[in-house]
Amino acid sequence: MGKNIMIVGVGGQGSLLASRILGNAVMLEGYDVKVSEVHGMSQRGGSVVTYVKFGESVASPVICKGEADIIMSFELLEAARWLPYLKKDGTIITNTQQINPMPVITGAAEYPADLVEKMRAKGVNVIAADALSIAREAGSEKAVNVALIGLMSHALGFDRDTLVKAIKMSVPEKFLELNMKAFELGEAGSAQ
Amino acid sequence: MKKLMLGNEAVARGLYEAGVKLVSSYPGTPSTEVTEAAAKYEEIYAEWAPNEKVALEVALGAAIGGGRSFCGMKHVGLNVAADPLFITAYTGVNGGMVIGVADDPGMHSSQNEQDSRHYARAAKLPIVEPSDSGECLEFTKLAYEYSEKFDTPFILRLNTRVSHSQSLVELSERAEKDVKPYEKSVAKHVMMPANARGRHVVVEDRLKELSAFACDCPFNKVVDNNTKLGIITSGPSYTYALEVFGDSASYLKLGLVYPFADELIKDFAAKHERVIVIEELDPFIEEHCKALGLNVEGKNLLPLLGEFSQELIAEKLLDKSAEFTALDEAIPVRPPVLCPGCPHRGIFYIFKKLGLYVSGDIGCYTLGAAAPLSAMDTTLCMGASISALHGYNKIRGEENKSVAVIGDSTFMHSGMTGLVNITYNKGNSTVVIVDNSITGMTGHQQNPCTGFTLKGEPVHGIMLENIARAAGVADEHIRIVDPNNLKEVEKVLKEELNSGTPSVIICRKPCALLKYVKHEPALKVDTDKCIGCKACMKIGCPCISVVNGKAKIDATLCVGCGLCPQMCPKDAIKGGM
Numbered sequence: 001m002g003k004n005i006m007i008v009g010v011g012g013q014g015s016l017l018a019s020r021i022l023g024n025a026v027m028l029e030g031y032d033v034k035v036s037e038v039h040g041m042s043q044r045g046g047s048v049v050t051y052v053k054f055g056e057s058v059a060s061p062v063i064c065k066g067e068a069d070i071i072m073s074f075e076l077l078e079a080a081r082w083l084p085y086l087k088k089d090g091t092i093i094t095n096t097q098q099i100n101p102m103p104v105i106t107g108a109a110e111y112p113a114d115l116v117e118k119m120r121a122k123g124v125n126v127i128a129a130d131a132l133s134i135a136r137e138a139g140s141e142k143a144v145n146v147a148l149i150g151l152m153s154h155a156l157g158f159d160r161d162t163l164v165k166a167i168k169m170s171v172p173e174k175f176l177e178l179n180m181k182a183f184e185l186g187e188a189g190s191a192q
Numbered sequence: 193m194k195k196l197m198l199g200n201e202a203v204a205r206g207l208y209e210a211g212v213k214l215v216s217s218y219p220g221t222p223s224t225e226v227t228e229a230a231a232k233y234e235e236i237y238a239e240w241a242p243n244e245k246v247a248l249e250v251a252l253g254a255a256i257g258g259g260r261s262f263c264g265m266k267h268v269g270l271n272v273a274a275d276p277l278f279i280t281a282y283t284g285v286n287g288g289m290v291i292g293v294a295d296d297p298g299m300h301s302s303q304n305e306q307d308s309r310h311y312a313r314a315a316k317l318p319i320v321e322p323s324d325s326g327e328c329l330e331f332t333k334l335a336y337e338y339s340e341k342f343d344t345p346f347i348l349r350l351n352t353r354v355s356h357s358q359s360l361v362e363l364s365e366r367a368e369k370d371v372k373p374y375e376k377s378v379a380k381h382v383m384m385p386a387n388a389r390g391r392h393v394v395v396e397d398r399l400k401e402l403s404a405f406a407c408d409c410p411f412n413k414v415v416d417n418n419t420k421l422g423i424i425t426s427g428p429s430y431t432y433a434l435e436v437f438g439d440s441a442s443y444l445k446l447g448l449v450y451p452f453a454d455e456l457i458k459d460f461a462a463k464h465e466r467v468i469v470i471e472e473l474d475p476f477i478e479e480h481c482k483a484l485g486l487n488v489e490g491k492n493l494l495p496l497l498g499e500f501s502q503e504l505i506a507e508k509l510l511d512k513s514a515e516f517t518a519l520d521e522a523i524p525v526r527p528p529v530l531c532p533g534c535p536h537r538g539i540f541y542i543f544k545k546l547g548l549y550v551s552g553d554i555g556c557y558t559l560g561a562a563a564p565l566s567a568m569d570t571t572l573c574m575g576a577s578i579s580a581l582h583g584y585n586k587i588r589g590e591e592n593k594s595v596a597v598i599g600d601s602t603f604m605h606s607g608m609t610g611l612v613n614i615t616y617n618k619g620n621s622t623v624v625i626v627d628n629s630i631t632g633m634t635g636h637q638q639n640p641c642t643g644f645t646l647k648g649e650p651v652h653g654i655m656l657e658n659i660a661r662a663a664g665v666a667d668e669h670i671r672i673v674d675p676n677n678l679k680e681v682e683k684v685l686k687e688e689l690n691s692g693t694p695s696v697i698i699c700r701k702p703c704a705l706l707k708y709v710k711h712e713p714a715l716k717v718d719t720d721k722c723i724g725c726k727a728c729m730k731i732g733c734p735c736i737s738v739v740n741g742k743a744k745i746d747a748t749l750c751v752g753c754g755l756c757p758q759m760c761p762k763d764a765i766k767g768g769m
């Protein structure tokens with residue numbers, strides 16, 4: 001078993017922790033892994049993507065159209081933007097938070113309505129939740145990363161213990177309790 | 193021990209394990225993290241130089257002095273460092289030396305696409321190219337060994353995908369290297385014609401030796417799977433080809449790209465019915481194969497532009513296209529923007545308001561070129577804002593309607609020589625330095641103005657106003673303003689544009705993302721007062737949108753910088769919630 005996972009969002013939203021947790025979980029499971037990030041210009045509020053690929057042996061670090069098993073998105077429009085990268089039968093896990101891009105702000109374009117419904121109408125598996133509220137409930141907006149990992153846990157198919165261990169490896173001790181709570185709330189959210 | 197590491201971190205680990213003593217670099221995406229990671233090793237002295245030419249010269253001096261040294265930069269940095277680069281081939285080294293240069297196919301964060309391999313051939317230096325983090329570490333260490341053996345610097349060519357991908361690497365201990373003895377040798381180190389003529393002979397002889405070495409070296413590898421299809425490739429392209437062809441093709445993977453392993457290449461080509469060269473950017477390997485008289489394909493099938501991927505190779509070589517789902521409607525693009533609270537925002541609004549010709553430069557503030565600010569006429573290369581404005585004004589005489597805008601790091605890199613040119617050659621241009629006390633665009637590196645070194649030690653930061661004074665700008669025309677005070681900025685700008693003498697306006701306010709910058713609570717729009725005129729939206733802050741005809745501020749993003757209330761004619765934007 002191997003999987004291709006994309007983590008997408010808006011530059012500055014801080015998806016680094018999510019990719020670190022995934023990377024650690026995959027190593028614990030003993031797979032070969034490659035993680036590809038984008039630094040630089042797009043970190044200033046642009047559309048950003050991280051690829052996490054694992055399996056027996058991984059050659060290319062990038063994921064192309066129709067290759068992702070899971071797309072985890074920090075923002076709704078970004079989920080729709082990267083949809084073409086999803087495999088048939090793949091799953092999108094998305095935060096329902098909306099951040100307007102500049103063309104929407106200046107009035108040159110509109111933020112498309114009902115994106116979750118439109119993706120589902122195309123036959124795509126979509127798990128959508130307000131991860132920001134989950135994180136707030138857990139104690140801090142910063143826990144969005146781990147809330148989304150919780151939402152993804154079923155689709156990922158790892159041992160729960162592996163994920164918990166990977167979270168422990170990746171977050172500072174003093175934020176562990178808060179993050180574990182966000183993880184559990186996310187997990188519960190995805191089961192619905 | 194195995195560790196998941198970024199390509200750039202693996203290079204730094206290679207520097208550590210190879211016993212490197214000195215690193216001097218200038219930041220540039222995607223190369224920056226090599227030097228940042230190297231600085232974390234106590235055993236390595238590491239610094240940010242003001243530009244790449246200085247960095248390379250520092251590293252060469254260290255190598256002549258007998259220590260192993262490194263300098264890192266992005267592709268365009270090598271243009272700046274080209275002068276010392278060419279000389280290194282003549283002087284050779286003493287302690288080993290590696291020059292790391294990271295190309296950016298696809299221009300994720302660059303002003304051009306440029307293939308650094310041409311520099312290796314032009315400067316007659318060996319160049320090696322890893323494909324993943326494991327090779328980043330391995331090749332770096334090997335490069336030091338052979339740098340000393342052949343008495344030449346090695347160029348380590350990185351690439352956005354290799355630099356910024358993590359893969360597993362095997363760590364070893366550091367092999368401490370004593371500083372080698374220094375022996376004075378005028379014939380080797382003093383490059384004047386009589387000596388250089390002798391050294392050029394050495395350079396050509398060395399290239400021949402390296403070319404023979406290339407045919408049997410640990411950098412190159414042949415994977416023989418069949419005789420039908422042979423692929424000659426290097427760097428990340430190897431991983432894409434492997435994903436598409438697996439063991440249905442044979443591979444000649446060139447790790448030492450130049451000088452070419454002629455015999456190896458000829459031998460490989462002879463064994464395969466069809467040979468395709470898969471390389472990003474220019475047909476560097478392909479053209480050499482053709483010069484060898486080999487019948488190879490390459491750019492007749494694959495593009496010269498942009499980044500490759502397994503999808504692209506499958507499409508171009510196997511005519512296979514990807515299957516995917518997409519929504520029917522267009523998804524609005526999300527270009528990068530200046531952060532909420534960015535100190536660069538206000539000045540660009542004023543430039544636009546005054547209708548100025550803006551000679552721009554490279555940094556976060558280049559985003560002032562984008563709508564709705566749209567206040568930039570040119571962005572060329574680092575430092576060119578000031579020098580090009582001088583040329584523009586000598587032709588058009590529009591000193592009262594034009595400015596150069598440049599960041600603090602960029603001014604130190606190569607802007608100050610342009611300023612000297614203005615004062616020396618009787619120019620009257622106005623230069624605006626947007627001093628946010630950091631090198632922002634590349635991810636917040638210290639620079640000579642910030643008061644800290646790369647290793648975090650406090651130093652006496654250089655004051656930009658002192659440089660302006662030393663360059664000959666009169667005291668009363670060196671103005672320091674708070675860029676978030678729009679009235680003041682406009683007033684000072686008008687005064688200096690009309691002063692008829694060279695002037696420097698320093699907009700001083702730290703970048704909003706710096707840890708020590710305290711953010712204010714989000715501001716709020718009083719919907720009773722707001723008339724929906726959208727005046728506040730002219731500054732292009734990503735926090736402000738219009739909902740039901742009234743401005744709305746996103747409280748999760750706003751940092752309370754206080755700029756938008758200055759735009760509102762009805763005093764509708766207020767602090768606190």
Ligand SMILES: Cc1ncc(C[n+]2csc(CCOP(=O)(O)OP(=O)(O)O)c2C)c(N)n1
Pocket residue numbers: 218219220221266268269272303554555556557574598599600601602603628630631632633634
């Ligand atoms: C020759 C060269 N070296 C490096 C870079 C990468 N680079 C782009 S902008 C920049 C510096 C930006 O710093 P600053 O001028 O202080 O502006 P800021 O981004 O902080 O607004 C660097 C290093 C480049 N484009 N060209």
Ligand code: SF4
Pocket residue numbers: 044529530531532533534535536556628632633703704705
């Ligand atoms: S990083 Fe700093 S300088 Fe760059 S856009 Fe953001 S606030 Fe402005």
Ligand code: SF4
Pocket residue numbers: 532533714715733734735736745749750751752753754755756757
């Ligand atoms: S105060 Fe206004 S301009 Fe500043 S960050 Fe908030 S919304 Fe943007």
